Amino acid sequence: MLTRILLLLIVLCLPVPGAYAEQTSGRDLRVIVVGGNSNYPPYQFLDKSGQPAGYIVDLTRAIARVMGLQVEIRLGDFGKILKELDRGDIDILEGLSYSEARAKEYDFSTPHSIIVQAIFARKGTPAVKSLEELKGKKVLVHRGGGMHGYLQERHYDPDLVLTDSPRETLQQLAAGQCDYAVVALLPAMYIIREEKLTNLVPVATNVAPQRYYCYAVKKGNAELVAQMNEGLSILKKTGEFNQIYDKWIGVLEPQRTSWVTVAKYAALVVIPLSLILAATVFWSYSLRRQVAQRTESLSNALAELQRNQQQLVQADKMAALGILVSGVAHEINNPTGIILMNMPTLKKIFRDAERILDRYQEEEGEFTLGGIRYQRVRQEVPLILDEMQDGAQRIKKTVEDLKNFARKDDEARKELLDFNHVVQTAVRLVDVATRKSTNNFSASYADGLPQVFGNEQRLEQVVVNLVMNAGQALPDPTRAIALQTSYDAATGRVMLTVRDEGTGISPEHLKHLTDPFFTTKRESGGTGLGLSISANIIKDHGGEISFDSSLGKGTTVTLALPAAVAGSEHGQ
Numbered sequence: 048m049l050t051r052i053l054l055l056l057i058v059l060c061l062p063v064p065g066a067y068a069e070q071t072s073g074r075d076l077r078v079i080v081v082g083g084n085s086n087y088p089p090y091q092f093l094d095k096s097g098q099p100a101g102y103i104v105d106l107t108r109a110i111a112r113v114m115g116l117q118v119e120i121r122l123g124d125f126g127k128i129l130k131e132l133d134r135g136d137i138d139i140l141e142g143l144s145y146s147e148a149r150a151k152e153y154d155f156s157t158p159h160s161i162i163v164q165a166i167f168a169r170k171g172t173p174a175v176k177s178l179e180e181l182k183g184k185k186v187l188v189h190r191g192g193g194m195h196g197y198l199q200e201r202h203y204d205p206d207l208v209l210t211d212s213p214r215e216t217l218q219q220l221a222a223g224q225c226d227y228a229v230v231a232l233l234p235a236m237y238i239i240r241e242e243k244l245t246n247l248v249p250v251a252t253n254v255a256p257q258r259y260y261c262y263a264v265k266k267g268n269a270e271l272v273a274q275m276n277e278g279l280s281i282l283k284k285t286g287e288f289n290q291i292y293d294k295w296i297g298v299l300e301p302q303r304t305s306w307v308t309v310a311k312y313a314a315l316v317v318i319p320l321s322l323i324l325a326a327t328v329f330w331s332y333s334l335r336r337q338v339a340q341r342t343e344s345l346s347n348a349l350a351e352l353q354r355n356q357q358q359l360v361q362a363d364k365m366a367a368l369g370i371l372v373s374g375v376a377h378e379i380n381n382p383t384g385i386i387l388m389n390m391p392t393l394k395k396i397f398r399d400a401e402r403i404l405d406r407y408q409e410e411e412g413e414f415t416l417g418g419i420r421y422q423r424v425r426q427e428v429p430l431i432l433d434e435m436q437d438g439a440q441r442i443k444k445t446v447e448d449l450k451n452f453a454r455k456d457d458e459a460r461k462e463l464l465d466f467n468h469v470v471q472t473a474v475r476l477v478d479v480a481t482r483k484s485t486n487n488f489s490a491s492y493a494d495g496l497p498q499v500f501g502n503e504q505r506l507e508q509v510v511v512n513l514v515m516n517a518g519q520a521l522p523d524p525t526r527a528i529a530l531q532t533s534y535d536a537a538t539g540r541v542m543l544t545v546r547d548e549g550t551g552i553s554p555e556h557l558k559h560l561t562d563p564f565f566t567t568k569r570e571s572g573g574t575g576l577g578l579s580i581s582a583n584i585i586k587d588h589g590g591e592i593s594f595d596s597s598l599g600k601g602t603t604v605t606l607a608l609p610a611a612v613a614g615s616e617h618g619q
Contacts, residue, residue, distance in 0.1 A: 189211075467532055512580075
């Protein structure tokens with residue numbers, strides 16, 4: 048026994064290799080090492096003095112301050128930084144695009160940015176509207192970036208010309224190396240301004256699914272992610288988040304040409320010779336045209352960024368809704384499942400008990416159960432059991448509808464759908480709100496409706512929005528809402544009409560209903576995004592949405608989707 052104890056003490060005194068490496072690495076365990084990309088302005092980059100700077104860098108420092116954390120920000124080549132995170136040399140990345148594949152290896156915070164991809168070209172180059180039109184053309188793209196992987200998955204490899212950074216991508220495009228480049232919109236606009244690449248313009252935006260930019264840690268470091276989320280929440284509530292955003296994003300607001308500058312140049316070129324005067328007028332006209340084009344490009348980029356910021360807030364809310372629905376659904380489904388499982392047994396027990404109770408009544412006469420006469424119990428208990436079973440099934444169906452509606456679907460997969468089923472699911476989701484708005488709701492579903500090709504959750508979102516808008520337009524519950532599906536064989540389209548007897552929409556507002564952020568309900572919390580998003584969803588499905596309204600009489604919304612054609616993948 049004594050020998051065993053001595054051996055155990057010797058083993059405990061031996062140095063542990065991993066612990067020694069931790070101590071001798073020279074790293075302060077109280078400092079959180081934050082990694083990032085050194086060449087991705089304005090999010091994160093090294094300034095002229097070699098110090099970390101940018102939108103996310105300032106955001107990280109602000110979170111560290113409000114959460115009482117000590118951080119060391121380390122920026123470098125993104126590929127090397129990612130490997131350091133995997134090795135454990137750094138604790139967290141400032142910016143990593145979320146994807147389902149990456150979510151298997153890393154834990155992500157709530158998004159702090161949205162990355163929008165765009166196609167850039169030199170002025171005068173034939174415009175393109177989508178990535179599909181780039182096939183067969185040489186395209187510049189940043190090696191290892193999000194769009195590099197995205198284009199590789201879609202077999203663009205033979206057409207790609209790889210660079211080491213977004214800055215190099217735009218510099219080569221400006222120098223005429225290729226005709227087109229695919230770059231994140233905001234970094235590209237920042238680099239174009241800083242490098243004075245005035246011959247470059249964005250020719251198409253939102254050409255790929257939006258990528259959510261988050262803090263990321265290796266799987267299992269949930270505590271650090273929670274601290275970053277809490278810090279982001281505090282900054283948003285105090286307004287400091289918006290101040291940091293405006294500091295870096297606000298610099299892209301278009302700058303107007305000073306009239307003093309224009310007058311100065313005019314005075315310098317005005318000379319007696321009419322020929323020189325004519326040449327000067329022509330030059331001035333050309334200069335103004337270039338300024339107008341640049342201003343329009345920057346204005347469009349700024350509007351796109353503001354719209355994406357609003358969608359980021361909504362995406363955060365929907366992510367929270369998905370988590371809540373999933374948790375609540377689990378708690379509701381368990382007792383509902385017990386009810387549905389036990390109800391057939393209760394029905395059998397009551398049927399068997401009926402014979403015994405009938406004999407008892409014949410022998411003893413009328414009696415009561417629970418204060419109710421037996422004859423009434425015999426009539427009503429089977430009905431009560433059926434109602435309980437039907438109610439439990441309705442609860443289960445409603446929970447499933449909510450889970451499907453809140454389910455995250457980043458890739459927006461499309462498939463053949465029964466449009467009547469889509470509309471009926473949406474109607475069930477808003478049933479409570481509809482009954483509060485009107486006592487006169489009707490729905491008519493056409494028989495034999497052709498299938499449509501689309502994404503179920505997104506089409507449900509559109510129908511929910513239309514029915515909710517109709518209910519909000521009613522001045523009192525006596526007014527009606529009527530919903531109807533149909534098929535127009537002449538145009539090959541599946542139709543949905545939603546009619547309300549509400550207050551109607553004035554003619555000057557009617558043409559702006561699908562404009563982003565336009566709303567007539569601002570005082571009641573309207574954002575103006577519902578119909579804009581719905582219109583974009585229907586357009587993405589190859590359909591149309593139209594409005595007809597009269598003040599005081601109501602509004603009719605007509606939604607048309609192409610019916611799926613046999614043998615066609617896209618149903619068009």
